[in-house]
Amino acid sequence: MAERVDNPIGYLFDANYNPKIEAVIATCKDKCWRYNQLSPNDREGQMNILSGLLGGMGKHVTFVPPFWCDYGYNISVGDYFYANHNLVVTDGAKVTFGDNVFIAPNCCFTTAEHAIDPEQRKAGMEVAKPIVVGNNVWIGAGSTILAGVTIGDNTVIGAGSVVKKSIPANVVAVGVPCRVLREITEEDRRRYPVWQHS
Template sequence: MTEMEKAAAGLLYDANHDPSVLQLRDAAKEKLFAFQQIGAHQRAEREVILRGLLGKLGRNPVFDGPFLCDYGFNIEIGDNFYTNVNLVILDAAKVRIGNNVFIAPNVGLYTSGHPLDAERRNQGLEFALPISIGDNVWIGAGVQVLPGVSIGAGSVVAAGAIVTKDVPAGVVSAGNPARVLRAITDKDRLAYA
């Protein structure tokens, strides 16, 4: 099993010493460097780079940038995606983002984690668990999403939340650790009518 196959299976893998893993990360960093150098008004040119980096990118993406990731090929993004500045996706495992997802500034989606015991951690071993974000989700500023979390369709994660567990569909979640505050209802829609 290669190190990336171990990562995809949720097993401990060598993230810091295996030449093939380092080569994949370096290739992504080169594409990201090119992306960051292109002006924000040159959206078509930026999109070409993103399509060459990401596993899937739907229609009408907006990346205000900067944007950083580990590998790129594990990231799948649906249509009408918007992210503000400073999105970081550590994608040693799959990150699936649905349609019509809005992400505020300074958000981190982290599939990677490290063993609690120092001996394994110091060997450069880590694990990765997938992250899934449903359609029509809004993630507020400064949110951190940890390995293995799913966020259900239509939910809102409030600014500053640290999401350690799954968030069901159609709710507002907030806090550290994030917890469900309430369901999103028709009353919310009518508040802005």
């Protein structure tokens, strides 16, 4: 088993050619690969792998395969977390998801920023910054959440967004780069009729 590595936050470090980090990532990728090979109906097998992969996990957690991450232990998810197909989390720093978070297909959360300077970048230098996603957040399909971002409670991120700055609570935000479109209001609760026969 690879030794756990805690990367410095906000400082350049060798993330690409460090043997300890390479070993941690290799171990994590193996767990992800095994998870992705399971039957979609093997909940017990999925929970066994996730409990040994993630840093923290609430109840009623779903990651629809495939799911990939780099460290695993830097990720914590709350209760009733649902990630659809093809979630990628590059978790060189902490990535924290609250309760009732929905993530649509093909989303990426990346705590890593490569060095801008080409010599530092060539030497494998990166900066890691944490990501925090609040409670009751919905991330639309194909969205990318970048290093250092916090998304407030109850917020909706529209499909295809690139979130490079923090987004407040209780808003709809969309775009490249992602910007607040409007606040969520009582009108949103009345937008669609509720089917009474489910």
